[in-house]
Amino acid sequence: MSRPDDAFHVYDTTLRDGAQREGISYSLSDKLAVARLLDELGVGFIEGGWPGALPKDTAFFERARAELDLEHAQLVAFGSTRKAGTAVEKDGQVRALLDSQAPVVCLVAKSDVRHVDLALRTTADENLAMVRDTVAYLVGEGRRVFVDCEHFFDGFTHDRDYGVRLLTTAFEAGASVGVLCDTNGGMLPLRVHEIVSEVAARSGVRLGIHCQDDTGCAVANTLAAVEAGATHVQCTANGYGERTGNADLFAVVGNLETKLDRRVLPEGKLRELVRVSHALAELANLPPDTHQPYVGVSAFAHKAGLHASAMKVDPALYNHMDPTLVGNDTRVLVTEMAGRASVELKGRELGYDLSGDPQGLSALVEKVKSLEARGWSFEAADASFELLLREQVGNVHRRQFEVESWRTIVEQRPDGSVVSEATVKVHAGGERIIATGEGNGPVNALDNALRQAVARIYPEIDKLELSDYKVRILDGKGGTDAVTRVLIETSDGQARWDTVGVHGNVIAASWLALEDALTYGLLRADRE
Numbered sequence: 166m167s168r169p170d171d172a173f174h175v176y177d178t179t180l181r182d183g184a185q186r187e188g189i190s191y192s193l194s195d196k197l198a199v200a201r202l203l204d205e206l207g208v209g210f211i212e213g214g215w216p217g218a219l220p221k222d223t224a225f226f227e228r229a230r231a232e233l234d235l236e237h238a239q240l241v242a243f244g245s246t247r248k249a250g251t252a253v254e255k256d257g258q259v260r261a262l263l264d265s266q267a268p269v270v271c272l273v274a275k276s277d278v279r280h281v282d283l284a285l286r287t288t289a290d291e292n293l294a295m296v297r298d299t300v301a302y303l304v305g306e307g308r309r310v311f312v313d314c315e316h317f318f319d320g321f322t323h324d325r326d327y328g329v330r331l332l333t334t335a336f337e338a339g340a341s342v343g344v345l346c347d348t349n350g351g352m353l354p355l356r357v358h359e360i361v362s363e364v365a366a367r368s369g370v371r372l373g374i375h376c377q378d379d380t381g382c383a384v385a386n387t388l389a390a391v392e393a394g395a396t397h398v399q400c401t402a403n404g405y406g407e408r409t410g411n412a413d414l415f416a417v418v419g420n421l422e423t424k425l426d427r428r429v430l431p432e433g434k435l436r437e438l439v440r441v442s443h444a445l446a447e448l449a450n451l452p453p454d455t456h457q458p459y460v461g462v463s464a465f466a467h468k469a470g471l472h473a474s475a476m477k478v479d480p481a482l483y484n485h486m487d488p489t490l491v492g493n494d495t496r497v498l499v500t501e502m503a504g505r506a507s508v509e510l511k512g513r514e515l516g517y518d519l520s521g522d523p524q525g526l527s528a529l530v531e532k533v534k535s536l537e538a539r540g541w542s543f544e545a546a547d548a549s550f551e552l553l554l555r556e557q558v559g560n561v562h563r564r565q566f567e568v569e570s571w572r573t574i575v576e577q578r579p580d581g582s583v584v585s586e587a588t589v590k591v592h593a594g595g596e597r598i599i600a601t602g603e604g605n606g607p608v609n610a611l612d613n614a615l616r617q618a619v620a621r622i623y624p625e626i627d628k629l630e631l632s633d634y635k636v637r638i639l640d641g642k643g644g645t646d647a648v649t650r651v652l653i654e655t656s657d658g659q660a661r662w663d664t665v666g667v668h669g670n671v672i673a674a675s676w677l678a679l680e681d682a683l684t685y686g687l688l689r690a691d692r693e
Contacts, residue, residue: 174342174373174397175429176311177203177414178212179445180225181243183405189449194633194654196225197232198448198661203402204238206441207434208414212241212271217261226265237431241311242267246274246299249287253298263306270303271311271344272296274335276328277320289327296331297338304339311397313375317345318352321360329368336370342397343370347386350379350409354389361393373397376412378404383412384458388420391427402445403454415442415491419459423486439492447545447652447663450635464488465495515551517558525558532557539667540639540648546665548655548685549678565687566593566619571676573607585610594622608634608675615683629686631679632656636671651675655682657689 180196183189191199196213203211213229214222229240242265247256254260262270274296275281281292300310312335317328332343345361357374365372374390374397376383387398398421404413415438421427422435442460446453455463465488488495509526512519519526532553533543543550573587587610588601598621602613612631619626633654638647651666651674662685666677 170428171209172396173427173429174210175208175414175418176210176212176241176373176397176399177208177238177401178243178375178399178411179203179402179405179414181212181214181222182399182407182411183401183403183449184214185407186405186410186449188451189405191221191448192633193221193224193228194661195448196221197228198654198663199402199445200229200233200235200238200240202441202444202448204233204235205434206437207237207431209238210241210269211235211238212243213265213267215243216265216267217244217258223261223265226267230266239269240267241269241271243271243273246272246295249285249291249295253302256299259299259302262303263308267308269309269311271313272299272303273313273315274331275316276314276331276346277316278324278327279320280316293331293334297334300335300338300340310335310340311342311344311373312340313344313346313399315346316348318347318357318360319349321364329364332364332368332370332372336368341371342373343368344373344375344397344399345390345395346375347377347383348375350377350383352376352386353380353382354385357386358389358393361390361395365394371396373399375399377406378409378411381409383410384416384420387412387417388425391421391425403442403449403451403457403460405449413457415460416458419491423490435490436492443542444545447542447635450637452637459491460493462493465493512554512558515547515554517554519558522558529554529557536667540650541665541667542650543665545652546663546678546681548662549664549666549681552681552685552688564684565623565691566591566684568680569597571611571614573610573672575607587611587614589614589618591615591618593619596622598622607672608679611672611676612679615679619683619687623687623690625690626683626687628657628690629683630656630658631682632661634675636674639667649674651678653678653682655686657686660689662686662689 180199184191200211213225216223216226242262244258244262247253247259275285275292278289281287281289285292303310314328314331321328335343361372372395374387374395376386398417400414400417401411402414404410418429421429439460443453455461458464465484484495509519569590571589573585575585577583585604585607590599598618600614600618602610602617604610604613616626631653635652637650639650648669649671652663654661654663664678664681666674668674
């Protein structure tokens with residue numbers, strides 16, 4: 166297992182703080198997929214949620230122990246200190262942190278005396294005791310402990326001593342990092358730098374930074390804190406979070422590595438920024454921000470005229486950095502130069518070296534461009550991309566089955582029940598097979614019918630299980646006349662993969678994703 170250097174922490178809280186964004190609701194499978202992607206990127210710590218407070222988060226840690234084999238990151242359980250007047254060993258929330266079996270715990274503590282008085286309704290000294298007791302207890306149980314000092318900057322403005330006392334109390338009890346939180350998001354970079362510098366000098370402890378984006382300065386505030394001595398940054402993927410969001414993981418990492426010359430990810434992982442950013446957007450069921458720094462498709466896009474002419478001479482004339490360093494690409498909009506480097510990188514990740522086949526690579530890029538123009542997106546659908554790659558570049562045209570036709574009907578019966586039925590006609594194993602299936606919806610009926618048709622030739626299809634299904638209405642026509650994109654997650658009990666389908670008919674889009682899902686599953690079985 167490879168761990169980043171402990172001298173600097175990249176700490177991701179997408180699964181907790183990021184999930185508080187309006188419109189995001191991760192399923193348990195989503196949470197596991199998010200954790201895998203963040204680990205692939207190489208972050209040091211992944212905050213999985215608040216076990217004991219939220220049943221889904223408790224279940225996440227249970228499943229994570231069995232299903233997540235993290236290469237780079239450590240899982241973190243988030244929670245609160247013991248309650249006022251309660252012995253730490255008898256506090257159920259503290260017990261839940263231990264039961265999660267996460268190796269690291271992040272405790273939230275009130276560092277603003279006004280919140281201690283009005284929100285916790287206890288004394289300043291009791292709050293310090295709550296921090297001391299909980300940190301010492303968890304460290305004694307073998308956990309590494311970080312302390313999030315909630316409302317630190319607002320509290321410091323009101324009382325310059327209490328937050329510092331809380332920090333030193335936490336470290337005397339065994340904490341590893343004290344995180345200064347701009348919880349209300351109202352700070353500006355110069356003030357953040359001043360306060361972090363002063364607190365670092367006065368406390369002598371290791372500091373981290375957690376910034377909300379209410380002034381639009383979360384990334385700048387995070388970098389200001391690092392320049393002032395913070396060695397632990399808390400971020401969320403794509404800046405997801407409550408209200409206006411949090412410091413964007415990809416902008417923070419991009420700036421640290423390319424502007425401040427700090428190696429904060431494992432070797433070679435900076436090139437994964439774009440891929441991981443877009444894949445996480447798909448899992449959040451949100452469109453990627455096209456104008457997001459570093460990872461947006463427009464981050465290095467240039468329109469016709471002065472920019473385009475200069476770009477022909479030297480791309481560096483109008484790019485602040487080489488976009489391929491973060492897995493992005495320069496685009497001149499009038500010629501629609503596409504993501505050639507990203508496609509080549511993704512192919513290499515999947516085991517296909519495209520560098521020796523420039524014609525095949527060009528054909529694949531053009532195919533991807535054509536499909537993306539119609540609403541397809543492969544960032545969170547690796548399995549569909551690999552099938553496309555195999556057929557376009559690998560000259561592998563054979564699929565285990567060929568579909569002749571399919572149809573589905575939905576019937577509401579007199580008793581009010583609704584039943585879906587589907588019929589598929591396929592060619593497999595040299596035979597023409599017709600099969601019919603029922604289900605609780607048209608997609609489920611199509612899935613059952615296709616499995617029945619193929620199972621006699623490929624019995625291994627019975628091991629495949631559809632574990633998640635997402636539908637997004639794409640930009641364009643509104644309402645029921647809109648083009649839809651469907652993402653399907655499938656599992657064979659050992660691995661999970663995602664496929665995509667796009668069509669003006671939601672059932673047809675679902676069928677495209679379903680056909681890819683089962684085709685890829687059978688391909689995996691062939692490999693094994």
